[in-house]
Amino acid sequence: MKKFQLSIVLLTALVMGACANKNVPQQSTQIYIPSPTVVKYGDSQSIETVTADFGSTDLQTVAETMTRSLLQSKVIQNSISAPTVTLAEVKNQTTEPINTRMMTEKIRTQLMKSGQVRFAISANEMQSQVDETKRQNQSGMYRNDGTAKPGRMEGAKYRITGSISTIVKQTRDVKDIFYNFNLNLVNNESGLLEWAEEKEIRKTVTR
């Protein structure tokens, strides 16, 4: 009887062991296959609505609207030659982290491409200008006739300043963001505000 019981126990253990052995390799050889990813190029000018945050469409629209309006202003168009301007970095008065450097550079590039204005370097870039002039004149490595002489920089007649601000309202299901972007052109000599433009953008997210 004892032999019979022992044989049953051994048989059960063997069957269980066999079952267990069968599962182990399956688990250990299971390969994780990530979901396939698709990479494709898109139109950089297309409308982007991934989230309600300040996006590429807003940036491009603001830069475009502002520059076109400025270029059409009497101050620019009535100038005999392309006036010199400086562009200070746009101030971000929102609670959102917006890359205002990108916005400033976009506005400047668009204005430059029009050929209607010339840019003098702004206060932010002054240090690099000073460093370069010093390097050319004080390092003793350059020919005298080829160096950029100090004291010959051209001052800007106008300066452009700008800011972006928002009004955000939110309920459980709706979020409304109102962006207001301002750009001003100030005459450096007279201190007069010669031109101003604003662009408003409203974005609403609903669940």
Added chain:
Amino acid sequence: MNRTFTSPIFVITALVGLFLLSACNTSPAALTEKQQMTTRMGDTAAVEVVDMRSVVRNNLLTAQVTVKNWGPKPDKATGEQKPDTNLYGYRFKWLNASGMAVFSDEVWKPLTLTRDQSADLVGIAPTPDAASFRFEINQYK
């Protein structure tokens, strides 16, 4: 005069021939200037270009396009109004005197029009080189 050309049979045959020739020459309805100056992408049939005009202001071409969103046509079977779910974008393309595009492409701007709403879309050319424009409209969603 040769009697062959004055015979009634010849005259009738000639008239019928002319009629048939003119019928063959008829082309499909010619595009209007507004249609020629508009480029449509996607399903934008609900948006009508009502008016187009341009003026040179302070040396830069300024274009104004009036559009109206009629919304989708009602269901043919039931006559029910379909929801106006399409979203549209627009932009101007600026061309010089020889028809070449000047400046880089504009960004597509959302056209926020509800059903039966119209809007005057104004565009300012980026350079004085722009002599004419084309209005582009697309359905982006």
